[in-house]
Amino acid sequence: MNAPKILGIAAIVLMVSCTQKDKNPEVNPKTDPMAIQTPMDTVAVDTAKTSDNFENSLDWQGTYEAVVPCADCPGIKTVVTLNKDRTFRISEEYLERKGISEEKGTFEWDAGGSVITLKGKNTHYKYKVGENTITQLDMSGKPIDGPNKKLYVFTKK
Structure with missing residues (x-):
């Protein structure tokens, strides 16, 4: 193999390995028993009563x-x-x-x-x-x- 091809393959491998992985995968609190639920997850908020008017x-x-x-x-x-x-x-x-x-x-x-x-x-x-x-x-x-x-x-x- 010649040097430009090797450098091109190395650059592609380097770019693929440097992409950021999803460190916070989406968790479904209803199906994942380890998920922590907050009151906002379980209580519907009436925005008409809580927003300023x-x-x-x-x-x-x-x-x-x-x-x-x-x-x-x-x-x-x-x-x-x-x-x-x-x-x-x-x-x-x-x-x-x-x-x-x-x-x-x-x-x-x-x-x-x-x-x-x-x-x-x-x-x-x-x-x-x-x-x-x-x-x-x-x-x-x-x-x-x-x-x-x-x-x-x-x-x-």
Whole structure:
């Protein structure tokens, strides 16, 4: 044999012998009695409850206030109180008119944990929850747009 062939074969043998072997072969903890199981192997985790969202990461309980636009009056002074037990109270006073309407009910969080829906006898509002604010949404749950959109942002008292 000539020298280039010997060197070529030696290089191939060297490369094959230097490849990294799998030092951590996959172990199936259900079939391998020697495998160590951790709680994460055996317990399903509900990520919706453990991941951060507005429901579990913000201090949303409290009373919020805004004067929302009104078609035939200067505005509607609205006060919304959200309680930890998912109940609410809403008070609406049409400015320059007599009388206040009040209602109590429950609210639900959306799947993402950022929007609440008030459910009362006559109240069916949706609000996006923020840091010390709630923002009223339209009936389909979309942000209210236009020149008065800032008037739909309620601030925490």
